[in-house]
Amino acid sequence: MKVLFEDNEVIVIVKPVGVPSETTQSGEKGILDLLKNEFGLTDLFLLHRLDRNVGGVMVFSKNKKSAACISKQIQENTFKKTYLAVADGVIEEKQGVYKDLLFKDSSKNRSYVVNRVRKGVKEASLEYMVLNNIENKTLVKVTLHTGRTHQIRVQFSSRKTPLCGDIKYGSKDRQSEIALFSHSITFSHPITNEVLTFTEFPDKLNYPWSLFGSDLSE
Numbered sequence: 480m481k482v483l484f485e486d487n488e489v490i491v492i493v494k495p496v497g498v499p500s501e502t503t504q505s506g507e508k509g510i511l512d513l514l515k516n517e518f519g520l521t522d523l524f525l526l527h528r529l530d531r532n533v534g535g536v537m538v539f540s541k542n543k544k545s546a547a548c549i550s551k552q553i554q555e556n557t558f559k560k561t562y563l564a565v566a567d568g569v570i571e572e573k574q575g576v577y578k579d580l581l582f583k584d585s586s587k588n589r590s591y592v593v594n595r596v597r598k599g600v601k602e603a604s605l606e607y608m609v610l611n612n613i614e615n616k617t618l619v620k621v622t623l624h625t626g627r628t629h630q631i632r633v634q635f636s637s638r639k640t641p642l643c644g645d646i647k648y649g650s651k652d653r654q655s656e657i658a659l660f661s662h663s664i665t666f667s668h669p670i671t672n673e674v675l676t677f678t679e680f681p682d683k684l685n686y687p688w689s690l691f692g693s694d695l696s697e
Contacts, residue, residue: 480517483677488545488669489538490514490523491677496534496656501525514539526550527560527626532644535562535661536679540669548669556624559665562631563680563695565658565687566617567650568640574608577634581627589647590629592637603627605634611694616643618691620662631659643687655686 481493494500494510501509508516511525523539524546540546552558579592581603593600604624611618617640621631629648635641636648643650643658663678680695681688688695 480513481679483536483679484675487541489540489549490518490520491536491538491664493679494529494534494537494661496532499531500528500537510537511539527553527558529661530629530657530659532656533659533661534681536664536677537661538664538666538677545669549666552666553626557667559663560623560626560661561663562621562623563660563662564619564621564631564635565643565691566619566635566640567615567643567645567652568617569612569615570607570609570617570619570638570640572609574606576604576606577638578602578604579634579637581630581633583628588628590627590633592633601625601627603630603634605631611691613690616687616690618694632657652687658687660688 484491499507499509502512511523515523522542526538526540526549529535529537540549580596580600581590582593582600583590605621607619607621609617609619632642632645632648641648641650643652644655645657646653660681663676665676667674683689683692683695
């Protein structure tokens with residue numbers, strides 16, 4: 480488990496692919512409990528989540544005060560998250576904003592784009608920038624404006640460019656896990672107020688990231 484930063488208030492790590500954010504009902508350890516065990520931490524607070532098959536940068540608070548501070552930043556949209564993703568298909572517009580209404584079906588653990596507001600429907604917004612197109616795949620950088628369940632996955636799928644490996648949302652490419660990675664997070668330190676940014680890249684050796692090796696660097 481790679482640690483990018485740690486002090487008395489927070490710890491920033493790179494979550495491995497395949498690990499849930501929280502311990503599951505079946506007892507499989509989530510990243511929160513794994514961190515507690517590995518670093519001997521008793522108090523640790525989960526502030527945001529990544530899907531099991533999505534890796535990348537996450538921050539955890541070490542006390543309630545810091546947790547409340549960063550949670551407030553998330554609510555006020557001053558906590559910034561960007562992702563890298565590989566879409567299965569060519570995205571013609573080089574940059575844009577996707578805005579949709581999303582309905583989450585908790586019984587199926589699946590979200591849907593719908594066309595009218597009703598109970599359980601929430602607005603979802605993101606912006607993207609195309610970094611490259613190779614072999615009918617598109618590497619994009621995504622900045623979230625909202626944090627809905629499976630938001631990036633379902634919004635790209637609804638435009639007929641599902642993420643590679645995302646079988647649940649329609650990808651025909653079964654050669655990889657979901658090609659989505661938490662690339663960077665930016666937040667204000669809960670004590671010093673210093674604006675901190677932490678960045679990481681997916682493994683260039685793993686498909687489909689391997690198609691875009693030269694694009695996955697600072």
